[in-house]
Amino acid sequence: MISNVLKWVDSKPYTRNLVPGDSIYWEVQRKIGGIEFRYWNPEKSKLSAFLVKGGKIFSFGPRSTILYLGAANGTTVSHISDICTDGRIFAVEVAKNPFRKLLTLAEKRPNIVPILEDANQPDIYSRLVGQVDIMYQDISQRNQTEIFIKNTFMLKPGGIGYLMVKARCIDVSASPARIFKDCKLELEGAGFKILEMVNLEPHEKDHAAIVIEKL
Numbered sequence: 001m002i003s004n005v006l007k008w009v010d011s012k013p014y015t016r017n018l019v020p021g022d023s024i025y026w027e028v029q030r031k032i033g034g035i036e037f038r039y040w041n042p043e044k045s046k047l048s049a050f051l052v053k054g055g056k057i058f059s060f061g062p063r064s065t066i067l068y069l070g071a072a073n074g075t076t077v078s079h080i081s082d083i084c085t086d087g088r089i090f091a092v093e094v095a096k097n098p099f100r101k102l103l104t105l106a107e108k109r110p111n112i113v114p115i116l117e118d119a120n121q122p123d124i125y126s127r128l129v130g131q132v133d134i135m136y137q138d139i140s141q142r143n144q145t146e147i148f149i150k151n152t153f154m155l156k157p158g159g160i161g162y163l164m165v166k167a168r169c170i171d172v173s174a175s176p177a178r179i180f181k182d183c184k185l186e187l188e189g190a191g192f193k194i195l196e197m198v199n200l201e202p203h204e205k206d207h208a209a210i211v212i213e214k215l
């Protein structure tokens with residue numbers, strides 16, 4: 001059950017530490033019922049901000065398989081790793097510096113598979129990934145929606161996708177609301193069902209999370 005690994009204390013989310021004693025980004029740790037949990041900071045993780053802002057669709061379970069695009073040094077990946085204990089997170093990151101930290105993280109957490117690649121070229125890693133239950137993307141690039149769509153062939157039918165949109169990367173002159181609407185239209189046009197959209201302010205300025213289902 002997800003409630004064993006994700007708990008709320010004083011309206012703040014915590015995940016059960018898969019590697020007790022280990023801290024990933026100096027996050028606060030606390031014992032709940034004698035078990036160690038890590039504070040999932042919404043200022044450091046857009047998935048936490050999504051939950052704190054009332055996001056309802058949370059499909060991450062103990063055995064979920066996930067394609068994660070834009071893993072950076074693994075802050076959010078580490079919390080998903082706490083939750084999807086017996087699943088697998090294929091974590092794609094293009095930059096070498098954060099990837100080194102991601103590698104160190106994966107050494108202690110066997111459910112993380114780090115992949116040093118460009119998410120614009122999914123054919124390079126798709127055979128390793130196969131078909132996944134969930135896709136999550138947090139990439140600050142102008143073509144972020146295009147990157148998301150071109151990776152969805154690895155998402156199972158009925159699978160859930162989370163796209164964290166950074167409006168200012170797409171167009172600095174347009175209003176974020178307009179950009180979020182355009183992203184939704186682009187995703188609908190590509191055949192996905194929009195399940196939910198959550199604005200991530202004040203945790204992340206000009207960001208929204210769009211949740212889709214692959215039909």
Ligand SMILES: C[S@@+](CC[C@H](N)C(=O)[O-])C[C@H]1O[C@@H](n2cnc3c(N)ncnc32)[C@H](O)[C@@H]1O
Binds near residue numbers: 070075076119
């Ligand atoms: C905002 S950070 C991600 C933070 C991370 N998701 C977290 O919550 O811990 C965006 C990351 O996307 C990576 N990125 C940008 N373009 C990419 C691409 N084409 N393929 C893979 N990663 C990319 C950047 O190097 C950066 O580490």
